[in-house]
Amino acid sequence: MRLQSPFVWTTLSLTLHTDGRAVGELTGASPFPRHWVYGADDALAMKAGLTDYKTWAGQEGTASTPWGDEDSPVLVTAAETALEREMSTLIMRGGRKPVIRSLEAGSVLVRQGEPGSSLFLLLDGVLTVDVDGRALPELGPGAILGERAVLEDGLRTATLTASTPVRVAEAPSDTIDRAALARLAQGHRREDSLA
Incomplete structure (x- = not known):
């Protein structure tokens, strides 16, 4: 019988520069729950991209914690926008229940040019984004995807591939x-800003 619960920790790094800037980083974290870091403006700045309940729940002792032999590196992703957070509530708690899908690392969620009419909310994991053979920044939990196919010509505008195990x-x-x-799509034209 186990009487001790698993440990939860978040390791933050703060670099203070001589010009007065302060740069924070999420450098380590327990594999569960999701870790969220807020900036000086009280806005979500970054968060852990993966959660692993099974590993966390099976943890015994302090060996793989900052109080033991090691800290656990964490995959950090950019935070979703406030609009995406609002929309995620509608997707998850709105009228119809969404279909939850799991993909293994390397699996393709959608391919550029294929027809598509559904939206996706990335629940866990990281997706790579490829437009016309060009890699764009990766997406992490909280990202809403697929809106441009819905608004434009019904075709997917990017190929999305799971770089880690993913749930959507x-x-x-x-x-x-x-x-x-439409407001969300304006902010998702990242390939235009990289041209």
Whole structure:
């Protein structure tokens, strides 16, 4: 019988520069729960990209913690926008229940040019984004995907591939109103800004 619960920790690094800047980093964390880091403006700045409940729940003692022999490195992803957080609530708690899908690392979620009419909410893991053979920044939990196919010509505008094990919620496009999708799509034209 086990009487001790697993440990939870977050390791933060703060670098203070001579010009007065302060740069924070999430450098280590327990594999569960998800770790969120907020900036000086009280906005979500970064978060852990993966959670692993099974490993965390099976942890025995302090050996793989900062109080033992090691800290656990953490995969950090950019934080989703406030609009994406609002939309994720509608996808998960709105009228119709989304379909939850799991993908193994290396699996393709959608391919550029294929027809598509559903939205995706990335629940866990990291997706790589490829547009016309060009890699764009990776996406992490909280990202809403697929809105451009819904708003534009019904074709996927990027290939999304799981770089880690991934869980996504797939929902019909009418879960979110088109005006909100249009605002989201404006911020998702990352390939235009890299041209």
